């Protein structure tokens with residue numbers, strides 16, 4: 250039987266990126282960038298990036314000279330990854346710049362200079378990403394972007410991977426679409442290595458007055474109309490608004506993540522609560 254959500258994403262795939270950027274006024278690009286930069290900082294502080302050796306601006310301890318050669322590459326899963334924008338951003342941010350400074354301290358004119366071992370700023374080494382999604386139409390849009398990645402058709406509730414296969418899982422606007430967020434969290438926990446991170450970027454059910462007004466009054470007026478105009482699929486953009494209202498508030502989602510075994514490292518509110526970045530950590534001690 251056809252899954253209606255998968256069918257819907259297949260139908261809007263070719264216009265998905267454009268409408269995402271247009272409807273969010275390019276904020277989605279900034280949200281993804283923030284999430285990747287913050288993950289990079291978290292992982293550098295954890296010492297996962299030995300390439301930070303020699304950085305003059307960080308508190309991270311200096312590591313052995315041979316650490317760079319011995320470093321394991323970051324294993325990334327972009328879950329519900331669609332057209333691969335999140336994985337693409339992740340690669341650009343992780344592979345460039347200094348791994349241990351915050352974004353603001355990147356080597357730029359007038360800012361603190363970061364000097365890694367060979368005198369240039371270094372990033373993380375990243376394995377080819379896995380972009381996992383159940384919509385073939387969305388995954389087909391990955392190829393033209395020429396990302397160093399493998400697109401895998403999968404169900405987020407039951408992934409075809411052994412345990413502890415990834416260091417980082419990104420989930421951009423996917424949690425709201427799976428039938429059981431708890432099931433997707435548990436499955437992400439299973440395939441994440443101990444010490445790894447799950448970053449959920451999502452529109453959560455509105456709680457404050459501004460968000461209630463935005464999602465219950467403004468969004469139902471303009472999002473389906475714009476979506477219909479540019480993609481011809483009004484239903485898909487009505488679904489988008491309804492799925493946000495039906496989803497959990499961010500606090501309840503964090504509680505659920507903790508029940509699944511994650512530590513909540515940070516909850517970052519974007520644009521007054523239009524969206525949130527939730528940074529979850531699988532403890533080192535996890536079995």
Ligand SMILES: C[S@@+](CC[C@H](N)C(=O)[O-])C[C@H]1O[C@@H](n2cnc3c(N)ncnc32)[C@H](O)[C@@H]1O
Nearest residue numbers: 258329330331382383384404405421422423426
């Ligand atoms: C709103 S899009 C997000 C795409 C991308 N992550 C981004 O940041 O723009 C949600 C994606 O989740 C996928 N999806 C929904 N339910 C899924 C499931 N159960 N398993 C795998 N992918 C799923 C859809 O096919 C769709 O591509």
